[in-house]
């Protein structure tokens with residue numbers, strides 16, 4: 001063995017994802033897992049049946065086409081039209097990926113050169129930092145600060161340099177629940193056009209908006225040809241294990257992202273692609289019910305956390321609530337989350353690991369509410385003991 005470290009230095013410090021670490025802690029302790037964001041109830045039975053049927057009928061059991069099966073690409077294009085009035089050609093402007101995660105990775109690897117700068121909201125969803133690093137680029141944080149977690153647009157303008165290549169957006173934003181307003185999006189779009197920047201926008205929580213509405217930046221003037229929009233079936237249809245995601249963008253941008261994607265997974269999830277094509281065509285009532293159910297759960301958990309003594313930052317979207325643990329005299333979210341299963345049998349995620357600026361999120365803890373009501377009620381009961 002040489003003395004050289006085994007791990008490529010671009011991955012230095014990335015270690016195990018916090019989601020894996022905290023879910024393992026939940027399994028080891030038997031605690032209620034309000035950490036990693038996955039529902040404890042599967043999505044619609046008829047969509048699960050569609051996947052079973054595809055397997056039985058031999059659809060997708062062998063490598064599907066590289067860009068995704070035509071049925072799914074068409075369904076994605078129709079979804080963009082139905083909800084946002086956006087027009088994409090299913091043959092050249094839609095790409096199916098292994099979850100949003102692969103879409104993010106392929107976009108970063110395809111669109112960035114070493115030395116490029118990427119401005120992204122901090123706290124960052126964890127794979128952003130990893131993918132920017134793997135592309136050899138540099139992340140530049142725009143910190144969303146409590147209690148409102150709004151982007152400071154003057155600060156954003158000041159962060160743009162000649163090396164800035166790309167703005168990486170996430171709305172609704174994980175973990176804070178911030179949903180960008182039309183005015184914020186317009187300002188960001190204007191900046192992107194003025195400096196000829198690309199925008200990659202992660203919209204996996206597009207259907208989980210409780211206050212306001214989801215507006216894709218791709219719909220704004222000048223943005224269609226510089227924006228890569230990313231979404232996935234995981235959150236919208238409650239099948240996070242299927243890992244079916246997609247990209248919509250101009251033909252040139254899709255071609256670039258597809259080039260990288262081909263050598264990451266080539267293809268994935270053949271039979272699930274047929275099922276997700278059906279899911280995307282579900283009537284509007286499906287999407288409305290998903291949102292109203294989760295809104296009730298948001299309020300149930302937010303009230304419970306407040307009663308337990310947390311400072312609660314009510315999210316406008318996503319299925320996560322960010323809290324502050326300062327009222328308990330706590331100063332370190334990571335230590336708090338490590339100890340929480342032992343103290344009261346609940347697992348949560350320390351937002352502190354999503355910040356470059358250690359002070360900005362040191363006392364923030366995230367809980368998910370995509371769980372059955374009785375599980376949320378049990379977790380809330382357990383958390384009441386914290387002040388004890």
Ligand code: PMP
Pocket residue numbers: 098099100101102125170174202204231232233234235240243244245
């Ligand atoms: N982006 C964000 C903001 C997320 O929270 C997640 C987790 N669902 C992903 C991307 C990854 O999505 P997928 O599971 O489809 O890869």
Ligand code: GLN
Pocket residue numbers: 017019020035036037038174
């Ligand atoms: N998106 C999920 C979350 O934020 C986790 C996905 C993952 O484990 N990579 O909790």
